[in-house]
Amino acid sequence: MSFTELVNIPAGINPNVSSAKQATMLSLLGNPRQSYDQECREVTDIRLASLITFRTVGRLRVRGLEPAVDSLERVLADIESDEPDIYAVMGHAGMLCARNVRGSNTSISNHSWGTAIDLTLEGVLDRRGDGRVQIGLTRIAPIFNAHGWYWGAGFRTEDAMHFECSDELIRQWHGEGLLDGLAPATVPDPVLSLGDRGPEVLELQRKLNEAGAQLVEDGIFGRGTHAAVMAFQARNGLSADGVVGPMTREALGL
Template identity: 40%
Template sequence: MRYAIGFLLALSIASTPFAWHWAAQYFAPPPPSVVDTSGLETEMAALREELALVQGRVDGLDIRMSLGLSGKADDPEPAVESPATSDSLKDSFAQVVLIADRRSANEGLTLATPSFLQQLIGLPREELTDDCQSATNSKLNGLLKTEDVGPIKARMLEPALVSIRQIFANVQVFEPELYNRIKSAGSLCVRRIRGSIASASSHAYGLAVDINIDGVLDTLADGKTQLGLILLADFFKKEGWIWGAGFGREDSMHFEVSREKLLQWRRLGEI
């Protein structure tokens, strides 16, 4: 009897690893299934795009509330006089207002310097003056096109035309009254930067456009601009464009493509 008990005990000890292995396989959770997330990623991208458009509208409403309805900006003094006989902002788009916190207008974006543009595309022409001239750079000429981009016609770099057309399409959806009053004061102009000797302006590359409301030009370097341009600035920024209101010498009718956007186009082989 003592030998039988010893034999059973030894058998129990010897079979323990096999029992543990069988239990682990039997009770283990099933392996995770592979889920195709490509469709989900597409839907998420579409939702993010819709959210960006909605955010643009919300930002526009914030400006309306702070400037149009209350008649005050962030400053303690009034920045906009309330329209006398209108219950909407449509009659105030051309009104000149103070630009609150203009130096942070382009936060998150970087200016494309003349040296960067020259390295990217080359000089538009060898000799630059303060007057608009024709481009002699073959690479640049191959990328320049003249097209109707919505409320205006512009001659610019081809990817810039695609980008600004999208900007104006968004404006037409969310600010249709403003869209109908947008005018241009020029786009391509092969010249040097005012006051420089040989640095080419972003206009010289077809990467900038001057915009105004109702054909009224903005006064340079006075720290003020048309209300419609403040509303437009947010649409341009979301598309990766720099607003001239943030320059040391304020130029709020000026919009140009940022360095980040140009690098994106280069990665995509568009320039």
């Protein structure tokens, strides 16, 4: 059996984890650099760079944020124990890569903080956006989820090769003091803002369209969604900052 055989995306993926929000990443980890494009760039923020590590974990040689690499090491140990045949054919196409999300000029990829990894099986990357996923990835995704990682098959544009530390895990690191020197003393409320993507953004766009917006429901919080949020806030007596916090969520019925 080939672990790269393609199957449909399973139901019920990513239980209890959500993709890391851009506001969470920027507020708790800082801004890796001041400008981004589609090319991989180096981290220029000195504080963040001090937490970047380059080492071997399991069968992979990776460069990423130290708490993420520590967590990945535990994930790989469980995969080696529970799915040894898949573990034996695992590789990766990168972890740290400061750039925008593919095709976006507003969304910073979580690779920019070294908290995401693109995996290969049998030397093959799962093709992004075809709605099909390698069967081997479906078997290791629950292990990643159990350690607080989000599987990119859950994005509107399926990205099954991609695993990233969830919003919940980033916040957990803050609570455990693993981000000392980077993070503020208090954790900001979860919000949706410019640059976010995923199922929560898709639901936001649906609610905005129900309220009269005419957005493409693509699950990406781009400038059109930002403008629609501001217009909704203004119509409903809310601060028109384009950020979806508790009051805007309540007004939208999210």
